[in-house]
Amino acid sequence: MSMSKLKSEQTLTVVTLTLGRQTLAIPTRFLREILDPLPVTRVPGAGSQVPGVVNVRGSVVPLADLGQALAIPDVGQDDRRRFLVLDVEVAGEAATVAVAADAVHEVTTIDTQTIEPVPAAAIAWPPEFLSGLYRGTEGFVLLPDLGQIFSNLANRPQAVPL
Amino acid sequence: MMDDMGAIFREEVRDLLESLERGLLDLKARPGDMGLINQVFRDLHTVKGSGAMFGFTELAAFIHEFETVFDRIRSGDLAAGPDILRLALAAKDEIPGLVEGLPDPEGQRAAILQGLRAIMGGEAVAEGQGAGADEAPVAVGEGPSRLWFRLTGAALAMGARPEIVLDELRGLGATQVVADLSDLPPLDRLDVEACAVGWAMEMPAGVTTAQLEEVFLFVDAEWRLEPAVQAAAPVAVSAVAAATGPATGAAAPAAPAGAAAPAARADQNGTTLRVPAERLDALMDSVGELVIVEARLTELARQSRDPALMATAEQITRLAGGLRDATMTMRMVPMRSLVGRFRRLVMDLSDKLGKPVNFSVIGEETELDKTVIEKLADPLVHILRNSIDHGMETPEERAATEKPREGLIELSAVHAGAEVLIRLSDDGRGIDAAKVRAKAVAKGLIAADAVLSDAQTFALIFEPGFSTSEQVTELSGRGVGMDVVRRTIDSLRGSIEIDSKPGRGTTVTLRLPLTLAIIEGLLIEVAGERYTLPMASVQEIVELPPEKAVAEGAAEFLDIRGRFVPFLRLRRLFDCAGEPGAAQNVVIVQSGEVRVGIVVDRIVGTNQTVIKQMSKLHADVRAVSGATILGDGSVALILDVAHLVGMGRASGEAGAQMREMAA
Structure with a gap:
């Protein structure tokens, strides 16, 4: 999702969550539900970005680790961990994907004018996977570009001969 | 209601057209076959009749002329020559357009009819004279009454069936039904379109004229109802037990219009039910x-x-x-539903390219899940096209290599366990492995020094953007298609193999699962993780001999009753932590001709496995073909046996690759 598309609306409603020490915001229109952590079935050879699958109400849904895609260091989990079930587009097709969050905070509406492009100098995050960022109460909040992240994952070359 | 009827008619037409096309194509091979000629005539007649019944008058008129030609062929006046068959096929292609009411801007239809008329020597086509119903309402008395009726004018041609009328009358209580043959003309003057037979019967008391009017509402018929005085016996009497068309008895070996059609119809009414595909899908989901x-x-x-x-x-x-x-x-749908269009394709292509081809089909009755059948059509068309366009030599080239002028293409479909094997083989020039290789190197698909087996080389054909033909023809060779073939087969959880001998021909084998929905699974456990293997591919389960409990570096084999079977350790393959327990089991699975053992910690049991597709995010995980939800709500992955067997075979052939793969 490009900056200009983000800014085509006056406001953007997002759900904020923490991964490691980083706060992220995901537009609520992608959000289907927030669940307590589900048992994860590991998919051998799938790599760390989409390490497994979970059973979401009878559907087998891939579980993605956004922290891996965005290079956010893992600092461990506690009982605030949640799964967000998202309806997104993966390589041109509608798909349901679960992402793990170390904590989910709130649903909030932000003014799109406050969204800034990712500074080119910010080498900490892969810029191609971010739509932008804005200043929250406790530092920067990243807006991950979910379409980019998932499509990139779907098209990645075969990593292992499994 | 009318829309429903229209839909039923369209379905029926589709089936009939398939049968018609098959008949016409077979006729090309066996022009004098009376059975085929009759079948074509019957199909045409049924389309025309049903069309007229559902108000497709333009269609009925169009087919009428078409049918007249076949009537002439039937009576031996005309021979079913290639010209007629070509026109007939072209005419057949117009029928869907007529059914949908599409316009004919290029005058295609008129041209076809013109051609047909020219063949018949410009003779005017005899038409049955349509006469209106001639009813004489009769007051019904208290006692039983006697009913007499006869179908008039073009009633038969318009699709009326005396046996259906009789059935309806029987429903009203008709008894002592007798045929009135008094108006039957001599055989040489018999008009198969007209119904020369009348029927008389006893109707019970209380049957009203209104009820009878309803019966005859859609039929051109004359009828009268009179109080039964005494059994006014008609001239000749023959019981109408078997519901056959009136002319059947007379026009002996050539079964006329109505004869076969009622069987089909009865089948539809009685034992077969058409159900929209979505309802079946919904049922399957539930x-x-x-x-x-x-x-x-x-x-x-x-x-x-x-x-x-x-x-x-x-x-x-x-x-x-x-x-x-x-x-x-x-x-489950038989392959037959696909084969019709292939025959046509082969005929058209072989005509166009001047390469005579004999197309034979084995296993038309082999059944596959309808989703598989639907998705299979395009890949098979691509392969078939390639086979004729690239694989087949010209008759001259064939003659030079002492092959028969006519090429041979064989499509076969057989069940093998839980798979269906679809093979398409030709006796053409085969694939030139060196050429494929050179092309792949030129296109940057493989390194110039890559070591590939023949099978691996042929598999390059399915890479996107690959095309070996030196000249791009209208038909194939644009480099699209073959990669689509593999994608489609992959999406069906199938696999594709090519075998080719230079100068001898090419065989493409598609392996497809019987169903995409639910399979019987064998649940196994490795390091606390559970996986499912399709039961149909499981051959046997043996204990892992204690001396093999610890992995050795080189390729590992088990001795299964004197045969060496390579095996894979899932723990190692899937990078599991921890050490296996004392007793491990080996599940011997088979794919194609190859058997491979899979070492697991524990066999949990069998279960019904509802297959859920893996998402695109896991499309690169080849060892897993899907997932299923277990009784406790957890997800178990379904292992892709073909892939594991491929790996096992590779390890058997190449020895020590396993360690690298597991790493």
């Missing part, structure tokens, strides 16, 4: 959910140790199993 819930219930019942609950759960299991099997059977 059955899938049911099977998952059933597994959960069984698990809970087992934990509860309540005998009553366990007994109920067992019953549910049995019922769900039955329901599942019935649903799956409903979705």
Whole structure:
């Protein structure tokens, strides 16, 4: 999702969550539900970005680790961990994907004018996977570009001969 | 209501057109076959009749001329030459357009009819004279009455069937039905379009004129009802027991219009039901959910140790199993439904390219899930096209290599376990492995020094953007298609193999699962993780001999009754932590001709596996073909046996690759 598309609306409603020490915001229109952590079935050879699958109400849904895609260091989990079930587009097709969050905070509406492009100098995050960022109460909040992240994952070359 | 009827008619037409096309194509090979000629005539007649019945008058008129030609062929006045067949096929192609009411801007239809007329020597086409119904309402008395009727004018041509009228009358209580043959003309003057037979019968008291009017509402017929004085016996008497068309007895070996059609219709009315595909899909979804819930219930019942609950759960299991099997059977469609269009394609291509081809089909009755059949059409068309366009030599080239002038293409479909093998083989020039290789190197698909087996080389054909033909023809060779073939087959969880001998021909084998919905699975456990293997591919389960408990570096084999079977350790393959327990099991699985052992920690048991597709995010995980939800709600991955067997075979052939793969 490009900056200009983000800014085509006056406001953007997002759900904020923490991964490691980083706060992220995901537009609520992608959000289907927030669940307590589900048992994860590991998919051998799938790599760390989409390490497994979970059973979401009878559907087998891939579980993605956004922290891996965005290079956010893992600092461990506690009982605030949640799964967000998202309806997104993966390589041109509608798909349901679960992402793990170390904590989910709130649903909030932000003014799109406050969204800034990712500074080119910010080498900490892969810029191609971010739509932008804005200043929250406790530092920067990243807006991950979910379409980019998932499509990139779907098209990645075969990593292992499994 | 009328839309429903229209839909039924369209369905019926589609079937009839398939049969018609098959008939015409077969006629090309056996021009004098009376059976085929009759079949074509019957199909045409039924389309025309039903069309007229549903108000497709333009269609009926169009087919009428077409049919007249076949009537002439039937009577021996004309021979079913290639010109006629070409026109007939072209005419057949116009029928869907007529049914849909599409315009004919280029005057195609008129041209076809013109051609047909020219063949018939410009003779005017005899038309049955349509006469209106001639009714004489008669007051009905208290006692039983006598009914007499005869179909008039073009009633038969318009699709009326005396046996249906008779059935309806029987429904009203008609008894002592006798045929009135008084107006039957001599055989040489018999008009098959007209109904020369009348019927008389006793109607019980209380049957009103209004009821009879209803029976004759859609039929051109004359009828009269009179009080039964005495049995006014008609001239000749023959019981109408078998519901055959009136002319059947007279025009002996050539079964006329109505004869076969009623059987088909009865079949439709009585034993076969058309169901929209979406309803079957919805049913299948529900059955899938049911099977998952059933597994959960069984698990809970087992934990509860309540005998009553366990007994109920067992019953549910049995019922769900039955329901599942019935649903799956409903979705099975024979290959035949695909083959028709292939015949046509082969004929058109071989005409166009001047390469005579004999196309034979084995296993038309082999059934596959309808989803598989639907998706299979395009890949097979691509392969077939390639085979004729690239694989087949010209007759001259063939003659030079002492092959028969006519090429041979064979399509076969057979069941093999839980798979269907579809083979398309030709006796053409084969694939030149060196050429494929050179091309792949030029296109940067492989390194110039890559070591590839023949099978691996041929598989390059399915790479996107690959095309070996030196000249791009209208038909194939644009480099699109073959990669689509592989994508489609992959999406069906199938695999594709090419075998080719230079100068001898090429065989493409598609391996497809019987169904995409529910399979019987063998649940296994490795390092606390559970996986499912399709039961149909499981050959046997043996214990891993203690001396093999620890992995050796080189390729590992088991001695299964004197045969060496390579095996894979799932723990190692899947990078599992920890050490295996004392007793490990080996599940011997088979794909194609190859058997491979899979070492697991524990066999959990068999279960109904409702297959859920893996998302695109896991499309690169080749060892897993899908996932299923177990009774406790957790997800178990379904292992892709073909892929594992491929790996096992590779390890058997190449020795020590396993360590690298596991790393």
